[in-house]
Structure formats: structure tokens, C-alpha cells
Amino acid sequence: MTADGPESSGVAELTASFTALYGTGPDGVWAAPGRVNLIGEYTDFNDGFVLPLALPHTTRVAAARRTDGELRLHSADVPGGVVRLRVDEPASRSEHGWAVYPAGVVRALREAGHPVTGADLHFRSTVPTGAGLSSSAALETATALALDDLFELGLRRPELALLAQRAENEFVGVPCGVMDQMASACCTEGHLLHLDTRDLTTSQIPFDLTSLGLRLLVVDTRVTHQLGDGAYAERRSGCEAGARTLGLRTLRELPYDELPDALERLTAAGAHESVVRYVRHVVGDNRRVERVVALLEAGEVRAVGPVLTEGHASLRDDLRVSCPELDLVVSAANEAGALGARMTGGGFGGSAIVLIRERDADAVTAAVLRAFASAGHRPPGIFPAVPSPGARRLV
Known part of the structure; x- marks a missing residue:
């Protein structure tokens, strides 16, 4: 070959x-x-x-x-x-x-x-x-x-x-x-x-944004994240503790419509407030995946944007894995006309994604760069996310 x-x-x-x-x-x-x-x-x-x-x-x-x-x-x-x-x-x-x-x-x-x-x-x-x-x-x-x-x-x-x-x-x-x-x-x-x-x-x-006049941007904040420093593991152990307290093998077993009752049960059982937050995020994000898939299958791709922003708020407030630079990407992009944005990956730095109309690409990019410059951050890396092939043999 x-x-x-x-x-x-x-x-x-x-x-x-x-x-x-x-x-x-x-x-x-x-x-x-x-x-x-x-x-x-x-x-x-x-x-x-x-x-x-x-x-x-x-x-x-x-x-x-x-x-x-x-x-x-x-x-x-x-x-x-x-x-x-x-x-x-x-x-x-x-x-x-x-x-x-x-x-x-x-x-x-x-x-x-x-x-x-x-x-x-x-x-x-x-x-x-x-x-x-x-x-x-x-x-x-x-x-x-x-x-x-x-x-x-x-x-x-x-x-x-x-x-x-x-x-x-x-x-x-x-x-x-x-x-x-x-x-x-x-x-x-x-x-x-x-x-x-x-x-x-x-x-x-299928995720063909170009045909819809849309684009997904990746914004690398250049804040290096390290997942081996214990913060990631702490959140995993907190999720596992929440599942045990609720009598579940994993949080996947908790239906979204039972989440309010489950959070009350965790609080009544003396679970740490961080565990309550982690459970709320995980069950909520599972539901957000289902919502996004349904929107994509219905051809309502632009409606995905607000779900992304909602997911970022949960990662920021409940899971607490965002950082000022990631929050700045989301706020600056949305204020400049993005359809939605959120941090992606494990957090504590790293990258955000921004869903935009193609016609707004220059304005959103410029707004993010200005916001970083005004905050005294070094310029982020910005590039389009193009859905590409998985692992393969080249020769």
C-alpha cells in the first residue's frame, strides 16, 4: 500500500x-x-x-x-x-x-x-x-x-x-x-x-456544517492542563461516591427526571456538596448529549448552540473544571454572535469550541483575540474543527 x-x-x-x-x-x-x-x-x-x-x-x-x-x-x-x-x-x-x-x-x-x-x-x-x-x-x-x-x-x-x-x-x-x-x-x-x-x-x-453555512471553531487557550495532578481523579471519585450513596453502580443508571429527588437524597445522606454538584453535572450532561443528537437528527443544527453554552455553565459551576481563559472564550464569542460555546475536554485549561455562522467567523475570531489581549493573556490558537478519519494505516 x-x-x-x-x-x-x-x-x-x-x-x-x-x-x-x-x-x-x-x-x-x-x-x-x-x-x-x-x-x-x-x-x-x-x-x-x-x-x-x-x-x-x-x-x-x-x-x-x-x-x-x-x-x-x-x-x-x-x-x-x-x-x-x-x-x-x-x-x-x-x-x-x-x-x-x-x-x-x-x-x-x-x-x-x-x-x-x-x-x-x-x-x-x-x-x-x-x-x-x-x-x-x-x-x-x-x-x-x-x-x-x-x-x-x-x-x-x-x-x-x-x-x-x-x-x-x-x-x-x-x-x-x-x-x-x-x-x-x-x-x-x-x-x-x-x-x-x-x-x-x-x-x-453526519456533521456537515459547511453545507449549512456553519463552522465549529476550536480555541486553544494555551493554558496547559495536567490531568494527572489529582483534580480529575477527585472528580471521578466524587462521582463514584455519589453513585454508591444512591445505591447505583454508576451515575448512568440515574434517569434525568429522577435527578431532583436524587440530589435531595444525597444532601439528606450527608454527601459533600461537591458530590451533589458532580452528580448534577453528569446526569445533566448525559441528557444534553441526547438533546444534541435529537437536534442533529432533526436538522436543527443551529439549536445545538445554546445546549453547548448550557453545558459550559455546568462544567464551570457544578464540576468547576473551567478557568478564566475558557470562560472568556465563551463569553466573548457569544457576545460577538456565536450560536454557542463551551470548554471541551478535561478542563483546567485546554480548549473551547465555538459554533458559529460562517459569515460571523471573522467577527467572532476578532472578538476573542481582543478579549484575550485586553485581559493580558497571550493570543489563543484558533482553527476549524473538521470531522476527520479515525486511526488508519498510511503505508
Whole structure:
């Protein structure tokens, strides 16, 4: 198979640099995208619903199979040389940095019984790091897909996503849900991925904004977020505590129309006020995913905007994972005529999304840039979110 079109030059460059690093050419080149999530935040580890799309930004990996138990890892985006490990050797973030992600995928595959006997891997990524766009999931998914092909494991995409999630949970130490890895592995061009994280069933929702004169912008605040610092884990544990108090396995089991009664029960049981807020957000955001899907299926795409803004308010006030820069994007964009906006991803920095009419693109962009300049923030990165293909082999 050969790569053609705009991807071909990047493949050639990655292949050449792989050969220079390792002395021989790769067996193939694979790519996995980052993502933005239209709606449904902090719902995936509660067995809830999410609605992401894949970005055109990808992590690419040139890879070759080894049979000697050695794992060699290199990134063109991170200073430093080749990281060398044994496939059965634990990797740590403190010692190995970024390499713990692909090394964790190797360990997850091996512990699941798959005969991964070593590999040479060389990465290059265009997914912004720390921007809430799932750069880590893209790295993990690209690794998993490459190894699946190299060792002819025959894994289905949801299985790859679960193994990549396990790598991040157990070997990196971030207790994320499975949305990011599923989005990277399973999204399709021109569509949103409607994912039920309880059973991993999916449906592809057409999302052709251009034909409607609309655009979805991503605004990277350039405030780097870190999900391994405990705040994300605290919210997960709070959601789990709320479910236990209510006698539920997960918050997915709580119907939206029973939410007011459930919140009263939590308060009466002495649940911490943060737990009450977290439950309100998760159950509410599950409902917002259902509302957005219904609007899209009815062709009422512009009506999605206010649901996005409503979701941001919940993330800001109930989950408390926003930050001043994210709030500023939402307020400035909406005041300039956006249909709606919200932070996306884990929060504490990262990115926001803004749904706009095409004719308002310049005005909304200028308003956000002015607001950041007036507040003394460095300029954000702004680019359109184009629903793109999921993970794939390039050559």
C-alpha cells in the first residue's frame, strides 16, 4: 500500500527519519487523530454518552517489528534520544517521560496475552499537547494500531481503544474514561461519534456544517492542563461516591427526571456538596448529549448552540473544571454572535469550541483575540474543527 495526496510527504519524511535513527526502513506508517468533544464531559467514566469528532491533527508512527524483546521509542517532537526498554520492563513518567504512553500500550497488550516481542517506533505529532485535544490518546491509539498490524493480532477497534485506555489508567496513572481512545480509533470522516460508553455501541452522526453555512471553531487557550495532578481523579471519585450513596453502580443508571429527588437524597445522606454538584453535572450532561443528537437528527443544527453554552455553565459551576481563559472564550464569542460555546475536554485549561455562522467567523475570531489581549493573556490558537478519519494505516 502506498500513501498519496497531502499525507504522502509526511510519510516520506517520517520513513526517512526512522531509517536514519534505526538503520533500516519501517514496516509501515500509521496515524491516529486527536479529538474534540461536542458535548458530554466527564460522562464516560460514569458509563454515559459522549459525542466527539476526530480532528485532522494526528500522531503518526513509523514502526518495525522486533523479536528480541527490545522496545526502542523516539519522538521527533520531544528533545532527547531513543528510549530503550525491554517489553517486560515497567516504564515510569518520572524516568521515561512521554515514552510511558507507548510503553504502557505494549505492557497492556502483553498482559492481555498478545505476543508483542519488541518494536522500533518513531513518532511525529501535529496534535497540540496540553490543549484538551487528546494528544495522549492519539499517541496510545497509533501505537496500538501499529502493533496490532505488525503482530497480526486481529483486534477490533473497541478492543484497541480499551487496551489504550488501560495503558493510560494503569501505567500512566490518569484515571480517564474510554472516550478519547474510542474517538481516535473509531471516528469517521464527516461524522460525530455517538458513543455509549457502557457497552461501547456507536453510531455515526453526519456533521456537515459547511453545507449549512456553519463552522465549529476550536480555541486553544494555551493554558496547559495536567490531568494527572489529582483534580480529575477527585472528580471521578466524587462521582463514584455519589453513585454508591444512591445505591447505583454508576451515575448512568440515574434517569434525568429522577435527578431532583436524587440530589435531595444525597444532601439528606450527608454527601459533600461537591458530590451533589458532580452528580448534577453528569446526569445533566448525559441528557444534553441526547438533546444534541435529537437536534442533529432533526436538522436543527443551529439549536445545538445554546445546549453547548448550557453545558459550559455546568462544567464551570457544578464540576468547576473551567478557568478564566475558557470562560472568556465563551463569553466573548457569544457576545460577538456565536450560536454557542463551551470548554471541551478535561478542563483546567485546554480548549473551547465555538459554533458559529460562517459569515460571523471573522467577527467572532476578532472578538476573542481582543478579549484575550485586553485581559493580558497571550493570543489563543484558533482553527476549524473538521470531522476527520479515525486511526488508519498510511503505508
